Amino acid sequence: MASKAPPVDKRRQILDAAIRVFARQGFHATRVADIADEAGVAYGLVYHYFKSKDEVLNELFTERWSLLLAAIEEADRSEASPRAKLEAVAGFIVDSFRYDPELMKVIIVEVTRAANSFGRTHLPEIRRAYDSIAKIVADGQQSNAFRSDIDATFASMSFYGAIEQLLSGWIFDLIPASDTDFEQAKTLVTATICDGLEPR
Amino acid sequence: MASKAPPVDKRRQILDAAIRVFARQGFHATRVADIADEAGVAYGLVYHYFKSKDEVLNELFTERWSLLLAAIEEADRSEASPRAKLEAVAGFIVDSFRYDPELMKVIIVEVTRAANSFGRTHLPEIRRAYDSIAKIVADGQQSNAFRSDIDATFASMSFYGAIEQLLSGWIFDLIPASDTDFEQAKTLVTATICDGLEPR
C-alpha cells in the first residue's frame, strides 16, 4: 500500500546542496543549475519540489528562523534572571553558527542583512525576534534588574546587532573563530551589554 | 583656452541620481537605464564617466567611507576620554545618516552588510574602521578607563554592530526615527556599551 518512501529524500538533498552553494557563492551568483549539480540531481527536479529559486532560500530561512524564535521565547518563559535569558539567546545563536556555519552564513548574509532585497519578505519574522528580545529587556527593567533609562528597543537592537556583527566577523574571517572564541563570545557579549566596558 | 567647465557636472549628477535609485530599488534591482533616467542623461553617458555599474557604487562607497575613517581616526587623535571618543564615532555615524539617509542606506545595505557580494571588494576598508575603533578601546584599557577582561576586538565589533543595527532599524522602519531618537541614540549606544544595562 504505502512504501512510497524513496530511499533518499531528494527534497532534503536539494536543500542541503543549496546551503552549501549559497554559502560558497552567494544567492545571486548561484544558478539553479549549480544547486542541481551539487545535489546530484536533474535541473528540473528543483522545480518539482520548489516553485522558484527564491522558495528554496525561503524554506531554508523559515526552517531555521522558527527555531531561533522558539529558543528566544523559551528563554523568556524560563525563570532565569533577565541577564541569564539574554545569555541564553546569545548562546543559542552562537551555537547555531558553530553547529552549522554554512546555514547561518546564508541566513545572516542573504536574508537578515539583505533586508532590501530578499529579506524584505521576512521583515515581520525578523522583527519578531527583535521584539521578543526587547520584551526580555523590558521585563528586566520592570523588575529593576536593568536600568530603565535606556529604551528597551534600543537595547535589544544593540544586543542583537552586536551578536550579528560577531557572526559576520567570523563569517568573513575578520576575527578569530576558534571554539574558545565561540564560548567567550557568549559571555562577553552579555557582559558588554549588561555590565558595560567601564570598570565597576 | 580653458573654459571647458560644463554648466552642470554631469558626473556628479549621475552619482546623485544613483544614490536615489539605489536607495529606492536596491543595487541589483536597478538597471543602468534607471540611473540615466533619474539623472536626466543619456544611457551611454553613464559609461562615459564610469567603467561599469559596479564602479558607480564603488565610487559612492569610497567617497563616504573615507570620511568615516577620517572621522574615527580624528576622534582617536583627540585628547578626549575613550568613552567620549566612542561617543564621537557614534555621533558621526548617526549624523551621517541624518544628513544623508539615502546615501547611508546604500552604503550600509549594499556594501557594508553585503560582504558576500559587493562588499567583498571593500572588506579591507571596512575592516580598517573596525580596527580603528578597536584601537580606541584598547587604549582605553591601557589607561584603565575600560576593563581589560573584554577583548578589544570583541568590544569594537559589538559597538559597531550595535550602531549599524540601529541604522538598519531606521532604514527599514523597525524603530522610530525622529530627531530626538537620533540624538538619544548617540548617547544611549555609548551608555549601553560603556555602562551596561545593569544598574550601577
Added chain:
DNA sequence: AAACCGATTGACTGGTCAGTCAGCCAGATC
C-alpha cells in the same frame, strides 16, 4: 501484462540587461 502515476530528466525558450559603438552636436580654434 496493461494501464497508471508520480518522480525524474534535460533541452529549450523568452525575457532581461550590461556594456558597446557609430555617430551627432555645440563650442572652440584657426
Added chain:
DNA sequence: GATCTGGCTGACTGACCAGTCAATCGGTTT
C-alpha cells in the same frame, strides 16, 4: 566658415539564466 574635439546620444547585441514542458523511467495496481 571650415575643421576639430570631446561631451553626449541611444539603438543594438551578445550573454546569461529562471522557469517550462514533453518525454522517460520504475514501481504499483487491476
